[in-house]
Amino acid sequence: MIIKKHLLLYISALLTTGYVNAQTAAPDPNMGIIPAPVSVQKQVGTFVLSQETAIQADSTDNKAVQFLSSYLQNKFALKNRVQHYKGGTATNAIILTTAGTENLPAEGYRLTIAPQQITIAGKGAGLFYGVQSLIQMLPLERAATAKLPCARIEDYPRFGYRGLHLDVCRHFFSVEFLKRYLDLMASYKLNRFHWHLTDDQGWRIEIKKYPRLTSVGSMRAQSLIGNYHDRMPQQFDGMPVSGYYTQDQIRDVIAYAQSKYITIIPEIEMPGHAMAALAAYPELSCDPKLDYKVAETWGVFNNIFCPTEKTFSFLQDVLTEVIDLFPSKYIHIGGDEAPKVVWKSSPDAQALIKKLKLKDEHELQSYFIQRIEKFVNSKGRSIIGWDEILEGGLAPNATVMSWRGEAGGIAAAKQNHTVIMTPSSSGYYFDHSPARSDLEPLGIGGFAPLSKVYAYNPVSSQIPAAQQKFVMGVQANLWTEYITTENKVEYLVLPRLMALSEVAWTPLANKNYTDFNEARIPKHLAWFDANKFNYRVPTALGAKDTAYTAQQLTVNLKVPVNGAKIYYSIDGYDPNETNEVYTRPFTLNIPSDQYRELKTIVITPSGKRSLITRTLVTNNTPLPAVTFTGKQPGVKYELVAGLFTSTGQLDGARVLDTGVTKTFNTAAFKKANRTFGVTYEGYFNVDADGKYIFSTQSDDGSVIYVDDTMVVDNDGKHSLYEQPGEVLLQKGMHKFTLKYFEAGAFSTLRVYLTMPGKPKGEFSATSLVY
Structure with a gap:
């Protein structure tokens, strides 16, 4: 105990020389911008943004212009004048223009920061994304002026489809939160919001012709407690869940998304995941006499839509109202996890198989999807379906969303079908745990750390070069069986959303995880910390949950959030604010046959905490061989x-x-x-x-x-x-x-x-x- 006390005093004295590695930012060739741009050329000098800086634009009512003006006023209290841009150079001005953008790719922009003016050149979404990059370069602290380093940035996306999904069926989220979600997407140049609106556990969209879809289908009596794999028998909370979006609310959300250059893709599930609809209209099932109810647990259910004329008429009516609401080219029709058990015993289904001379129920599902596709095509739209729509034959014009790994996407691309990659196995199910699941909030399981999300390449080497053009882009999904609050949504999305954005936007050659994770993420997380977002605090950079053998324990850490502190302990107890603050690297010598255990925690200015890391280093002598003469294998x-x-x-x-x-x-x-x-x-x-x-x-x-x-x-x-x-x-x-x-x-x-x-x-x- 005396030795341990002297050791702690020595380390404490050693570390009082000041903050060094714990607080020093890493070099940043991308100037803090996420996703990393195509080209960044740093220049000499700075531009000083102040109250006197004018905003000049080709069109003063342009969405990007209005967004920048509002942002500067709301976040920096700067009431900059917005003026019409007449061409030429200007002094102390931010210029937003389409001039000189003829050769920029779609959604591209050019951002030039010079000592006397900032110029953002782009068209439509490109101009808006240039504004987003400029905003990311601004300092976190509010002040009368803000200095921006001079640079020339040229940028455009790798993929045209950059998506994020939200399931509002298992748990319902307010319109206000959806707009906050869209704000996050826009900040990181994501442009497709996949809105999952119907499922077994709730129907969340108003359909005028079928009011029972919301009066009955939007409400369930209770929900499962805990992970549905865990308990037998299952237990329930007894708390009703309800909520749906009126068509007026949907129009409002669509308009808001459009102001951020985000297209909303609605999903109406079929033929499976239909329990909420069947509870409202049991005649759409293969056995209308059964007592259907909105599902109260998770998983896959055998009862699905029956392939009758009544069902097809119903779905066409629903899709007509959906298409009238949503301007998106694509309508997502699900198609996943549809067991064929009830079809095997249904006279209606079997009669249809015989009439159409189909091979089996899989081909019947293919007929189902193709019939829906023809209807959607007749309205000038196209369908997206999960990769199960490949089974039994792919609909002629369908886009495949590959979620069960990459195999479905690879197969569809080889058939010259457009593909969106969203593989759960590669980290693109954000409901999967960002760390070991027993250390994180309750979830379905899986392991999807930030590094795994960042490492993914949506264009598989298994897709021939000629077919790689069919990969439209990439999407991450957030299913909400175990997500009951908006805070938990943010916790699971941030910071992984930023890794998604860089995968979707940045050229492969420009990706660098060290720069992303150590130089840029800390500033962005500090912004979230100051603006009351419930992001997940990473563990200290350089700290690991590991055990190894060595004669020394060398500690070299960096803060993962600017302004945060790393507290550590070596006494076996979990660290908190009462422990030593890490300020600079140090090394502990470990005597023979002893060990040292380092534990660390990150605590941010707002009080958010990371997980505790545990590094155990032993300096044991090699274990001697033992006497054993058995020879039977096994x-x-x-x-x-x-x-x-x-x-x-x-x-x-x-x-x-x-x-x-x-x-x-x-x-x-x-x-x-x-x-x-x-x-x-x-x-x-x-x-x-x-x-x-x-x-x-x-x-x-x-x-x-x-x-x-x-x-x-x-x-x-x-x-x-x-x-x-x-x-x-x-x-x-x-x-x-x-x-x-x-x-x-x-x-x-x-x-x-x-x-x-x-x-x-x-x-x-x-x-x-x-």
């Missing part, structure tokens, strides 16, 4: 019953089975047990002394012990997540213990090993003996 296992939240609970649990296996695949256990735990034990041989890096990728918790020493700690109830750990081993045999538990719907367990001088590979149970 491992012993013990399967236990129970609903667990940690691997420590497996000891003493009721044993279901014991035996020997040559695989860590848990599918056989899962088949007979919804929840379970399993312990594997065996021995493996090490050919040489050195560092061995194990990792587990599991859903749920898993841990690895080598010679009864914990090496990998991936414990806890969470969705699929990989966690590594290191151990020093001497040549010879070593005991291996793997513990895993499954507490929900999915059972995934994989083990990896990196040996000295060799690449990482899967560690198989056949590598062990017992």
